[in-house]
Amino acid sequence: MGNYSYEVENLNLWYGDNQALFEVSMKIPYREVTAIIGPSGCGKSTFLKMLNRMVEMIPKVRVSGTIKYNGNNILENYRAEELRTNVGMVFQHPNPFPKSIYENVIYGVRIQGIRNKKKLDEIVEKSLKQAAIWDEVKDRLHTSATGLSGGQQQRICIARALAVEPDVILMDEPTSALDPISTLKVEELIHDLKDKYTIVVVTHNMQQASRISDQTAFFLNGDLVEFDKTDKIFSNPMDKRTEDYISGKFG
């Protein structure tokens, strides 16, 4: 493993005839938090979904360039399933399965073949603790996850992603459907998790990006306009367009 989890070079992406990403090159550092900001439709979510190849779910997608994950190009001879067990994803809207909390957390590892009850119990406890929700749900592990609040559901989803022991976690606007207190909890969680995981967060919220991230990428109309240390981007951006965006002139 180098100092970078991802090295993206000259990435272009088309939805049918519409090009959504133009020659994007960026290196995502290992075990740090990288925030991606930009106005709606700028390609930030598309870029994120490229990192675990979830974008392939959409018909008529075409890609060129390279994305190296831990040194291997994931666009060639790489199984999407293998990539996704190492790269977890948390979505904009909490999406627990309509099963119990326990079943949600062990879903991924059970399919990987772990059947031992004691081992599964350990994984559940460890993952829920890491996701900072163990104390809230430890007495009702076998009740439905869909009965929890939105913020709790989102942390269950994070626990579910952590249970398969990824080394990267992608988050697609993870707090945009949550209330302020839940948002704060998820942000604290992101801060705690970066000791062990590389985290890439797409966010609409610039304050959030400045609070949680080590570096920030600014996308506009499919171009990566600027990518630098978060402090630098928010205090002294190089590009006029970045400055306009973070000072609220558009977007």
Next chain:
Amino acid sequence: MNRRISNNIATSVFILCAVVMIATLVYLLGYILTNGFAEIDWSFLSSNSSSFQEGGGIKNQLWNSFYILMMTMLFSVPLGVLGGIYLAEYSKPGKITNVIRTSVEVLSSLPSIVVGMFGLLVFVQYMGLGYSIIAGALALTVFNLPVIVRVTEDSIRSIPLKQKNASLALGITHWHTVKTVLVPAAFPGILTGVILSAGRVFGEAAALLFTAGLSTPNLNFTNWNPFESTSPLNPFRSAETLSVHIWKVNSQGIMPDVLEIANGSAAVLIIFVLIFNLSARIIGGFIFAKISGKK
């Protein structure tokens, strides 16, 4: 016209339609059940039908109805459910998928008498099955398959995409996602559809007239060897079902108690269809509660 008045008119129209619907249903059920209920007793359900004397029962017809239903489900459920999963998850938009989808739609709108004629030509004559339970079950499969395909496809499509994404993003293969996320979540819907379609199959007469036949050989309910001609389990014997019996008794019966037999049979038929429908709701709700965990 003022908005408040038009709103009231619209509300009244909707209520009126609902009342007409419910009233028709209640009247129909009430009529059939009150007329038929008096005829139903144990000897009616457990004795053979007679061709010209008074006091015949519906034992064989009832048995035949259930046997044909079971065999139809045995053919149509696996095929229909797998076909529905294919259409919902695996088929790529394009010509072939359109052809399949159109075929399913055409199949589901075929009049059942036409399905019966088709069964007569293909299963009874061409395949040489004769008037038999198996020919009847195959004809009913043609009749029932599109319903099950449709129900399965709709149930799977109605599961939010985010569920599927959640599973795929964990590195789970498509097949495992179908097996462990989509099908379990769609199961209550599929089961409800299957049970409701069972009610339709149970009451079907036209498709069976030319396939399962209008008569039943003398059955020996102590002989369960399916290869013997008097066995109730023999799939190659002709079999008159309950709904066919109602039609036959009404149109060509010469026993003195034709009306009573028809009324009683109709009530039995309706009761079973009602049981199917109610159990569809109860079982579907129960399984949904079970797989989604306690609240």
